[in-house]
Amino acid sequence: MKGILNKQSTRQLALLELLWENEWLTVSEIVQVIGGVEKTIRTDIKHLNEIIKPLKIETSFKHGVFLDKTLGVSKTHLYSLFLQNCIECQIIEEIFIHPNLTKGELCDRLFISETQLNRLLTKLNSVLDKFSIQISHELKIEGSEINIRKLFASLMYEKYLSAENLLLKEEFKLIDRLIQRFYEENATIIEMNDQHHFLLNKIHLKVLAALYRCRQGEFIEKKATVFNYQTILDDDGLKQKCQECFEIELNEDILYNLFANYCEPFKVTKTCHQLGIEQSSLHNQMEQLIKDLSQRFNIECGHIDTLISDILWSSFRIIGPTFILNNVIEEFVLELMSENQTIMFELKESFAAIYEDLDLKPFDKKNMVYQSIYSLVTQWSDFRIEMKKTHRIKAALILDVPIGHLRMLKEEIEMHFRSAYSVDILSPFDQFSQAKLEKYDCVLTDIFTIRGAIEQSRVIGIPHYFDNEFINKLHTFIIKRKESIQLFRKELVI
Numbered sequence: 001m002k003g004i005l006n007k008q009s010t011r012q013l014a015l016l017e018l019l020w021e022n023e024w025l026t027v028s029e030i031v032q033v034i035g036g037v038e039k040t041i042r043t044d045i046k047h048l049n050e051i052i053k054p055l056k057i058e059t060s061f062k063h064g065v066f067l068d069k070t071l072g073v074s075k076t077h078l079y080s081l082f083l084q085n086c087i088e089c090q091i092i093e094e095i096f097i098h099p100n101l102t103k104g105e106l107c108d109r110l111f112i113s114e115t116q117l118n119r120l121l122t123k124l125n126s127v128l129d130k131f132s133i134q135i136s137h138e139l140k141i142e143g144s145e146i147n148i149r150k151l152f153a154s155l156m157y158e159k160y161l162s163a164e165n166l167l168l169k170e171e172f173k174l175i176d177r178l179i180q181r182f183y184e185e186n187a188t189i190i191e192m193n194d195q196h197h198f199l200l201n202k203i204h205l206k207v208l209a210a211l212y213r214c215r216q217g218e219f220i221e222k223k224a225t226v227f228n229y230q231t232i233l234d235d236d237g238l239k240q241k242c243q244e245c246f247e248i249e250l251n252e253d254i255l256y257n258l259f260a261n262y263c264e265p266f267k268v269t270k271t272c273h274q275l276g277i278e279q280s281s282l283h284n285q286m287e288q289l290i291k292d293l294s295q296r297f298n299i300e301c302g303h304i305d306t307l308i309s310d311i312l313w314s315s316f317r318i319i320g321p322t323f324i325l326n327n328v329i330e331e332f333v334l335e336l337m338s339e340n341q342t343i344m345f346e347l348k349e350s351f352a353a354i355y356e357d358l359d360l361k362p363f364d365k366k367n368m369v370y371q372s373i374y375s376l377v378t379q380w381s382d383f384r385i386e387m388k389k390t391h392r393i394k395a396a397l398i399l400d401v402p403i404g405h406l407r408m409l410k411e412e413i414e415m416h417f418r419s420a421y422s423v424d425i426l427s428p429f430d431q432f433s434q435a436k437l438e439k440y441d442c443v444l445t446d447i448f449t450i451r452g453a454i455e456q457s458r459v460i461g462i463p464h465y466f467d468n469e470f471i472n473k474l475h476t477f478i479i480k481r482k483e484s485i486q487l488f489r490k491e492l493v494i
Helices: 007-021 027-034 038-051 075-083 087-097 103-110 114-131 145-160 169-193 200-215 236-246 252-263 268-274 279-297 304-317 328-336 341-354 362-379 381-389 403-416 428-432 468-480 483-491
Strands: 056-060 064-068 133-135 141-143 393-397 421-425 442-445 459-461
Touching (some): 007 027, 007 038, 007 064, 007 075, 027 064, 038 056, 087 103, 087 133, 087 141, 087 200, 114 133, 114 145, 145 200, 169 200, 169 236, 169 252, 200 252, 268 279, 268 304, 304 362, 393 403, 403 421
Parallel strands (some): 442 459
């Protein structure tokens, strides 16, 4: 949902993300990647240093620009600091928590003009529309009630990391007590049907979102539920405190709204019907994918039906505004690209084809692909092990030198990079066999030996003896494999 950000915020976030992933960069290098002009980037750095404390962007006339991460702060915390100063997020939060605000009052709170507010609302609505949500002229959040709650919970989670940082101490304790009572009474059902029952910080914020919406008279229609709320309903003291803190009277309808939508057993079959596809069709396609992987890597998947159910369950649950800036599932999948980009591209294409006919927006399909890969890799340990085994760059070494010299170079390369490279020694005559060379990620050779139709992008020129420049070239090649992440992200459009 980075699309909700204005042009300046988008550029500053891109700058932060670029510095997070790199060491020292010159301002000109930054401009080449994210655009703008050098003067603007320097202004952005000054502004960002005011909002990302205790982190700091260092600047050096000699070295360039560097984000000091020695404090051990996570990327999640970096996003939190950024969102705390994001005006678009402040607008959503103010309207959600204070539904009776006028435009004048909101402008006073944000220190902006009404013209600027209208412009920001237009931009926000253009993005929220994909989730069937709109902010009306009267500053009312309207549309899909489930997505409205998801939006607020996701925003608050990324901005504050915990409801404890958002609420008064008494309010937080009250929500915590509600969740504890609900969990104690329904623990077995929750643990059987919800893989995310340990994500307590998110549950706090989901319950908070539901409390706000119920207080405003916005409800999810109550249906039959497997949950029991009796211990909460029998606790008069708890009900009285909820009335005092949140101006809401607890009853079964309210409690259903607080918990059922997040913890109710998820019905994949029903969801598939709503999206115009049979669950059996998705199941069969995933089963074939897993069997193909089993045969390819000579491993078994003894829990194939459970694995498929988990993939479908988690992938459908991720539909909607489930993150704002920090898509941790996407980050996990992109990290896997550095281990085995071939398999990751194949999985992306396979899951994209499986979900192709679903009646969903491209944004949701893309996130389902990421989630499916995540579930497959994390819940099939044998496959994860095989992926890590294949974490090597395959290189062909072709030099016009004695075989003993070649063996020495091969050993030095593999030892220096701790097996990140797997080097095969080939005769100079082997380069004429294009089919033979195609199985290698790169060819290590020299300009005198190289002949034939080898793609220049796969050729690393090397001397007969190692020096620093040679080592740097090999190391750079490993780093450049990360560039395929951008291609993976760009091409994941369904």
